[in-house]
Amino acid sequence: MSSIRTLSPPFVLPRARLDDLFERLRARGYRVIGPRVRDGVIVLDTVKSSADLPVGYTDEHAPGRYRLRRRNDDAVFGFVVGPDSFKRTFLVPVQRLFRARRDGDRVRFSPEPVDTSKVALVGARGCDLAAIETQDEILAEGAHADPFYVARREAAFIVAVSCSESRSSCFCTSFGTGPRPTRGFDLSLTELLDGPHRFLVEIGSAEALEIATELGLSTASEQDQGAAAGIALRTSRGMERQLDTQGLREMLLSRLEHPHWQDVGSRCLACTNCTAVCPTCFCVDIVDKSSLDGESHERTRQHDSCFSADYSAVHGHPVRNDVAARYRQWLTHKLATWIDQFGRSGCVGCGRCITWCPAAIDLTREVARLRDDVSLETDP
Template sequence: MPEAVKERFVLSVEGLEALLVALRGDGWRLMGPTVRDGAIDHAEIRGVVDLPRGMTEVQEAGTYRLARREDGALFGYSVGPRSWKHLLFLPKLRLFRAHRQEEGFQVEPESTEPPRLALIGARSCDLHAIAVQDRTFLEGPYKDPDYAARRERLFVVAVNCGQAGGTCFCVSMKTGPRVTSGFDVALTELLEGGHRFLAEPGSERGAALLARVGAVPAGEPDARAADAVVERTARSMGRAMDTTDIKELLYRNLEHPRWDNVAERCLGCTNCTLVCPTCFCSTVEDTTDLLGGVAERWRRWDSCFTLDHSHLHGGSVRHATRSRYRQWLTHKVASWWDQFGTSGCTGCGRCITWCPVGIDITEEVAAIRATDGARPGA
């Protein structure tokens, strides 16, 4: 039996504003794209007025800049430097605070009531990344309570990509550009024949919201136009990665000379892991005040590119840049499958754009594939 066609609706720009106003009225804090510090970044917004109207991005390996579009598109870009990870897996989180008492310490537990966030403009690659982090933090034998609390308090207004970035390769990873899951409302921005949005509900509360703001059923021309937007984006990917048997490819090439080649260029700066929407390395720090009366334990982001991250008794087990880059790439697209049953890469391209020396994960995989089994001196 063919799949049932989901009902689609049309929203004007004014209708989108009404949707955002309704979300704010329901107590949701709106987090969406806005121009800040020379980039399109996620921050708190008030409504349509704060969206990056008429702005886009030009991205290449080691290169990012904003540019003007010739239209008034509100979502006419691909992905900015930050995913939604920093809102769910906080860069710095206090785990507990303890006060010295006459006999021992009194522990002050942390609050587990995070804000209710509405993610505005979430892209398919980033929603797949959230699903990957769900496996990391929620689906194993131990659940992360802070992540779980934040994850439960989300409303997602997704956007199907109308433009691929120069470093995007989500088609290769089967993670975009069309949003398929993890959303309450999905929008496709249409510019020809009037500025409007095709809206698709992904949950009961999303359908209820569209009904409240007066979304009207979409006709066949608008539905076809929206499909054409996504198909055009899929054909214009800036990058591609051949993932055929990629786990086995990397496992049998752990001593490939390409690791030495990339190590000569890699700065070990950790940018790739910080912008990656799925990387989850962290460390724990204990601090006390000068009098020893108050102690705190903090969790903060870390990176497998730092020397201390793999420190065991006697020193780091990955003392060379070569081994640290190999660990990152091999874990991302190979051993992640063994741990979580999925790839750790969603093809967003941020690691390529924000690498200061332009190291390209798709290029590195292709180079290893081109000389599969090569050894030094071979």
């Protein structure tokens, strides 16, 4: 496990003072977004106080299955990840890029202003932080950084949460992204339920240290630190699902014409759920629309999915007609060619695509089946 980047020794925050943290964030101009129960799932939305959080809830995950249950305690973060992710905060599902207006024989473009309003994201897990880092590399760095993404990203304060339990879909340890956040946060909480209900608070930014100081938090004891480390270790050890990443890229690229793609393609509904819930999937469509009178236009950027037929269409004809080809594109991009394109895997091991696949397709199982068959290898 990589060492945690912190700016000070950890503090301890009593459960009863969690709302004081939210209050401090609001006083600094942040809108607080965090987990909430809605329609039987945990979503991410504005939270006013800790009473809005899924206190006393837990979640059950299996391929194609998700259920919320009551816990026997009042744990505040006693669940893992829902279908939502903070992707929606930074790469918004529908982003207007410009408006255009006809002016005689010319068209005047008005670029959409960027949104710099401050948001505090509460409850980002290790896998979520890795997903944000993954999208940063694509959208916030390089010659063509996206100004809308960058503005929202720069205006964010991230309160991470260390996972105290794992679920059957989870495999963050395969990618080393969790369960304990090690970087990419301003402030990180580990919920301690033994003894007085409290949080170990780790500091990842100067602003977080200011907030801890404003709150007058006391330094965490060695026992508290040991308890948090123990929770992370137990969560890691309890994780059953694994994805063997050894030689994964080469293995997949050597099996681009393997018959198993047809097998998984016959089960896949091309519903786009996996790409919608994936916290790293970044594909967007660019949509131009016109008013009925043709005088005004606008361009938006909208989440798109490689599972839709139009996604690959050239001159109106999809390159990937077959669902098997679309599944192959998604899986090999996520686990193999993402590395060629952006220098890292596109998977963070959050398991959302497994839980939310209505056909219960489990990418770790598909990879294992491709890997097991050595009979049809071709040169990469």
